[in-house]
Amino acid sequence: MEPRLAAYFFVSAAMFLLGVFTMVSRRNAIYVLMGAELILNAAALNFVAFARFGQPAALGGSPIDGQMFAIFIVILAAAEAAVALGIVLQLFQHFPSIDVTKPDRLSD
Amino acid sequence: MDFFDGSAPGWHALAILVLPLLGFAFNAFTCRTAFTRTRGHVVPLLAMGVALYCSLAIFKHAVIDYEPPARAAAGEQAAPAGGSLADPRWRWSSRDHGMSATVIDTGDLRVEAGITIDHLTATMLVVVTIVAFLVHLYSVGYMHGDLRFSRFFAFLQLFSFSMLGLILTDNLLLLFCFWELVGVCSYFLIGFWFEQEEPPKASIKAFMTNRFGDVGFLIGILIVGRLFGTFDLAELYARLQAVAEGSAQLPPLFGWSAGALLTVAGLCLFLGPMAKSAQVPLHVWLPDAMAGPTPVSALIHAATMVAAGVYMVGRIYFFFTPAVLAVIAGIGAVTALVAASIGLVHHNIKKVLAYSTCSQLGYMMLALGVGGYAAGLFHLYTHAFFKACLFLGAGSVIHAVHTEDMRQMGGLRQKMPVTYRTFLVATLALAGVPFLSGAFSKEMIVEHAILWGMHGNVAQWLPALVAIFGGGLTFFYMLRLMYLTFYGAPRDPRRFEHAHESPGTMTTPLVLLAVLSVVSVDWLPIPLFRGKTMPELLQPPPALASIVTGHAPEHGHAGLLLAFVVLVISVAVLLAGYTLYTRTYKRREPGPEAWVARFARTHRVLTNLYWFDEFYQATVVRLGSAASRAFTTFDVRAIDAAVNGVGRTGEAFAWFWGAFDRVVIDGLVNVWWHLSHAVSRMLRRIQTGNLQDYLAFAVGGMALVTLMFLFLS
Numbered sequence: 001m002e003p004r005l006a007a008y009f010f011v012s013a014a015m016f017l018l019g020v021f022t023m024v025s026r027r028n029a030i031y032v033l034m035g036a037e038l039i040l041n042a043a044a045l046n047f048v049a050f051a052r053f054g055q056p057a058a059l060g061g062s063p064i065d066g067q068m069f070a071i072f073i074v075i076l077a078a079a080e081a082a083v084a085l086g087i088v089l090q091l092f093q094h095f096p097s098i099d100v101t102k103p104d105r106l107s108d
Numbered sequence: 109m110d111f112f113d114g115s116a117p118g119w120h121a122l123a124i125l126v127l128p129l130l131g132f133a134f135n136a137f138t139c140r141t142a143f144t145r146t147r148g149h150v151v152p153l154l155a156m157g158v159a160l161y162c163s164l165a166i167f168k169h170a171v172i173d174y175e176p177p178a179r180a181a182a183g184e185q186a187a188p189a190g191g192s193l194a195d196p197r198w199r200w201s202s203r204d205h206g207m208s209a210t211v212i213d214t215g216d217l218r219v220e221a222g223i224t225i226d227h228l229t230a231t232m233l234v235v236v237t238i239v240a241f242l243v244h245l246y247s248v249g250y251m252h253g254d255l256r257f258s259r260f261f262a263f264l265q266l267f268s269f270s271m272l273g274l275i276l277t278d279n280l281l282l283l284f285c286f287w288e289l290v291g292v293c294s295y296f297l298i299g300f301w302f303e304q305e306e307p308p309k310a311s312i313k314a315f316m317t318n319r320f321g322d323v324g325f326l327i328g329i330l331i332v333g334r335l336f337g338t339f340d341l342a343e344l345y346a347r348l349q350a351v352a353e354g355s356a357q358l359p360p361l362f363g364w365s366a367g368a369l370l371t372v373a374g375l376c377l378f379l380g381p382m383a384k385s386a387q388v389p390l391h392v393w394l395p396d397a398m399a400g401p402t403p404v405s406a407l408i409h410a411a412t413m414v415a416a417g418v419y420m421v422g423r424i425y426f427f428f429t430p431a432v433l434a435v436i437a438g439i440g441a442v443t444a445l446v447a448a449s450i451g452l453v454h455h456n457i458k459k460v461l462a463y464s465t466c467s468q469l470g471y472m473m474l475a476l477g478v479g480g481y482a483a484g485l486f487h488l489y490t491h492a493f494f495k496a497c498l499f500l501g502a503g504s505v506i507h508a509v510h511t512e513d514m515r516q517m518g519g520l521r522q523k524m525p526v527t528y529r530t531f532l533v534a535t536l537a538l539a540g541v542p543f544l545s546g547a548f549s550k551e552m553i554v555e556h557a558i559l560w561g562m563h564g565n566v567a568q569w570l571p572a573l574v575a576i577f578g579g580g581l582t583f584f585y586m587l588r589l590m591y592l593t594f595y596g597a598p599r600d601p602r603r604f605e606h607a608h609e610s611p612g613t614m615t616t617p618l619v620l621l622a623v624l625s626v627v628s629v630d631w632l633p634i635p636l637f638r639g640k641t642m643p644e645l646l647q648p649p650p651a652l653a654s655i656v657t658g659h660a661p662e663h664g665h666a667g668l669l670l671a672f673v674v675l676v677i678s679v680a681v682l683l684a685g686y687t688l689y690t691r692t693y694k695r696r697e698p699g700p701e702a703w704v705a706r707f708a709r710t711h712r713v714l715t716n717l718y719w720f721d722e723f724y725q726a727t728v729v730r731l732g733s734a735a736s737r738a739f740t741t742f743d744v745r746a747i748d749a750a751v752n753g754v755g756r757t758g759e760a761f762a763w764f765w766g767a768f769d770r771v772v773i774d775g776l777v778n779v780w781w782h783l784s785h786a787v788s789r790m791l792r793r794i795q796t797g798n799l800q801d802y803l804a805f806a807v808g809g810m811a812l813v814t815l816m817f818l819f820l821s
Binding site for chain 1: 798799800803804807
């Protein structure tokens with residue numbers, strides 16, 4: 001049997017929470033980045049799920065919309081990953097570490 | 109007459125008034141510059157010179173060009189008064205030419221500062237400016253090298269301004285202002301050498317004694333203002349004339365009659381001249397005032413300021429009732445006698461002259477009192493020149509021997525020929541030796557005194573007797589002064605060796621004044637007054653007040669016979685004085701010591717100056733001291749206590765509010781501060797700078813919002 005929309009929500013919510021938890025708790029910048037990827041993908045999963053079960057075509061909706069958003073998110077994630085990795089590299093150049101708690105110059 | 113048609117006299121008078129004031133201002137404001145410190149006399153001398161020129165111009169037009177109204181008939185009284193307030197043709201008033209300035213304008217009361225020029229004014233102007241100019245000149249030599257040379261001239265200038273203002277003003281209120289100004293100048297100048305012991309005391313004494321008179325004067329002025337509603341002299345004259353003619357009434361005051369009111373006002377007004385002109389019993393300040401520099405004594409305390417009282421009496425002569433005039437005559441007679449008698453025994457050269465001045469002022473008052481208006485003012489005019497000459501001569505002597513005590517002088521005749529000769533001329537003029545100026549005025553006084561005696565009761569002969577007897581006294585004490593100073597053997601060889609004739613700036617004024625004391629009257633063939641006599645020019649105004657009181661005293665006319673009798677009497681008295689002098693001092697049979705021994709008690713009275721000072725010390729001064737002590741006690745006990753109480757209450761209030769401020773207001777502010785500080789300390793912890801923390805907060809916040817949303821909806 002085909003799983004219902006709520007099942008997708010549970011999965012995507014779990015992914016989101018895991019991503020957030022990863023971003024908050026991990027010190028390594030790479031893991032933080034991975035947490036961000038998880039959050040993005042949780043959102044993308046939601047879009048795909050809505051595209052499949054969401055709005056009927058009779059109301060003016062189109063299944064292509066959600067899928068298009070998912071593809072945008074994937075592209076965004078790729079671009080973000082590129083930029084973020086660049087930042088991480090710069091971080092490593094300034095501080096000989098990629099521990100995200102070290103660069104705390106914004107405080108004080 | 110042309111001169112008096114336009115506003116030219118006003119401009120002349122204004123120049124006379126303003127120039128000395130400018131001279132004073134110049135010296136006062138530049139007193140620190142090197143020029144003024146060493147040449148402080150230049151500007152004042154210039155100012156006085158121009159003022160003198162202007163006075164002479166006014167005098168020429170007002171007096172010399174004056175044509176007296178034709179006499180009614182030979183031997184009759186001259187036609188109506190010329191040049192006085194009564195005759196507008198010979199009076200120039202600034203009011204007629206729009207040159208008066210309104211000083212006070214408060215509805216009913218309107219005071220205008222203006223200038224009136226008549227014969228009396230013109231004569232006084234000439235007297236004051238001539239003497240002032242010569243004294244300025246004399247002071248250049250006398251005050252040479254003094255520490256406050258320029259200040260001395262500044263004060264002289266201020267005095268000249270005040271005195272000239274006193275003469276020129278046409279208003280009682282302004283007259284009083286100038287009256288006070290000359291008083292304060294006199295105070296400054298008597299106390300000019302304030303480092304010494306005597307001058308400050310003398311200046312305070314002069315000032316305080318004058319206060320007594322001036323209070324009376326002011327009360328008199330206020331009564332006049334209340335009765336007539338004006339202070340303007342011409343207007344006052346017009347209103348009194350209306351009252352005298354019966355076309356107006358005086359406002360009721362205390363229910364007194366018009367005559368009584370006028371008498372009281374007149375007596376009050378006379379208190380001013382009494383103090384200013386040093387009449388007994390307010391004369392005590394004048395001898396002490398000799399502590400000032402000698403030029404000051406000559407200018408202020410001989411020729412001008414002390415004469416201001418006489419001038420003032422002459423100015424408001426129409427206002428005095430017969431009763432007041434009798435009082436004036438009596439006081440004048442007493443003064444003339446008392447002062448002259450003290451002059452007999454005093455050893456201080458300046459003080460003898462001061463008592464002589466006092467005595468002569470008594471003569472003037474006596475003359476005015478007995479109805480000899482012209483005689484009194486004429487004597488003021490002649491007296492100014494020879495008395496200034498005598499004082500300046502005395503100054504020259506003091507300058508030479510550095511003492512005022514005549515017992516240390518003697519024999520100065522050879523050493524100081526110019527001073528001696530001028531002094532001799534002035535002495536003879538003062539004594540009234542015929543053909544010198546003093547004789548004319550003094551004989552007129554005697555004539556009028558005799559006339560007054562003839563037309564009244566027995567007591568009215570007193571002034572005449574005093575006037576006759578005083579002439580002999582005057583001659584005697586002046587000859588004694590001459591003898592002690594210039595004749596005989598030097599009594600102090602050291603001072604005699606040192607003595608020398610004074611410089612030209614000092615002897616020139618002496619010579620000029622000596623000449624003036626001879627030619628200031630019209631007996632010489634000099635066409636000075638073009639055949640007019642001074643008494644003709646100074647006709648008395650109608651005695652309005654006497655008409656109001658209802659018994660105008662009849663006053664006979666001095667005929668040729670009386671004049672001759674008076675001349676004979678005067679010469680006889682002078683001869684008596686001279687004989688007494690030669691017997692006492694020249695031949696010493698008996699000498700002065702024998703006289704003192706014979707009249708020991710009288711001598712004691714005289715040397716103690718009639719105990720006037722002791723009397724005032726025991727009464728007025730002690731009373732004043734007691735009163736001031738009482739007031740001090742009241743001040744300390746009551747006023748100070750009240751002030752301190754208020755202060756303490758304020759202090760307590762201030763302490764309370766201070767505490768309130770500290771505890772409550774500051775407490776509230778501090779609590780608020782601590783609170784926000786604590787909160788801030790707490791809140792700053794979350795600003796870690798760690799992105800992960802912020803993210804956690806953001807997510808936590810979002811979760812919170814979501815939860816709230818869920819539960820609330």
